[in-house]
Amino acid sequence: MYSSMADAFVEAENNKNIRVILIYGNGDSFCAGNDLKDFHDIDYFSSTEEQSSVYFMSCLMKSKKPIIAAVHGYAIGIGTTLLLQCDLLYAAEDAKFQFPFTNLGLVPEFGSTFNLPELVGKFRAAELLFFGDFFTAEEAHEMGMVNKVFPKNELIDKAITIAEQLAERPPIALRSTKELMKKYHKGILEKLMPEEGAEFVRRQVSSEAQEAFAAFLKVESRISRNYNN
Numbered sequence: 001m002y003s004s005m006a007d008a009f010v011e012a013e014n015n016k017n018i019r020v021i022l023i024y025g026n027g028d029s030f031c032a033g034n035d036l037k038d039f040h041d042i043d044y045f046s047s048t049e050e051q052s053s054v055y056f057m058s059c060l061m062k063s064k065k066p067i068i069a070a071v072h073g074y075a076i077g078i079g080t081t082l083l084l085q086c087d088l089l090y091a092a093e094d095a096k097f098q099f100p101f102t103n104l105g106l107v108p109e110f111g112s113t114f115n116l117p118e119l120v121g122k123f124r125a126a127e128l129l130f131f132g133d134f135f136t137a138e139e140a141h142e143m144g145m146v147n148k149v150f151p152k153n154e155l156i157d158k159a160i161t162i163a164e165q166l167a168e169r170p171p172i173a174l175r176s177t178k179e180l181m182k183k184y185h186k187g188i189l190e191k192l193m194p195e196e197g198a199e200f201v202r203r204q205v206s207s208e209a210q211e212a213f214a215a216f217l218k219v220e221s222r223i224s225r226n227y228n229n
Helices: 002-014 036-040 048-062 078-085 112-120 122-131 137-142 152-167 171-204 207-228
Strands: 021-024 067-071 074-076 088-092 096-098 148-150
Touching (some): 002 048, 074 078, 078 112, 088 137, 096 137, 112 122, 148 152, 171 207
Parallel strands (some): 021 067, 074 096
């Protein structure tokens, strides 16, 4: 999935007929985050799968064309951190966001320790990152993380309409505006993201994180057995 999405970003960047990129999810949720069974594997971060997630996020961050995200259901972990790299964000009324990293013995990833405080302020960001609680679409809108909130059954149509309207704007002017908006942040993120990634790996193999993963998987297994029974 990561590789396919990264390839789609590269294709969109190289296609002159594409002016705007729209990301949305199928099914019940936008993105539930990585499978914690992967994180429980101490060799995961040397895997091709992990490398593909880094490649995907790199393509997302480097995209010169405007990126719109439309979120419904859950957006957890990387499902939320990727949104901070987008340019416009719209959410359904049922959307719920979460940065679960500290609860799992990890640290936030992919520039979110800079992007989130820059977006919502230091104190709100600290609360969201430290406690790792869910927050709603309306709360995200109030703190400036979401542009607008729509009824779930209208979200995709509204997002497509907005994307079409944006695509009618002069494309070079749009790309230049985006580049100027991100120019100051680019150098910070290029330095910060490897530091976040290195600390994430150190935390992932720590006893603290491994215990958190094991506890989560034990609860998940118990819920699954009860459901099957």
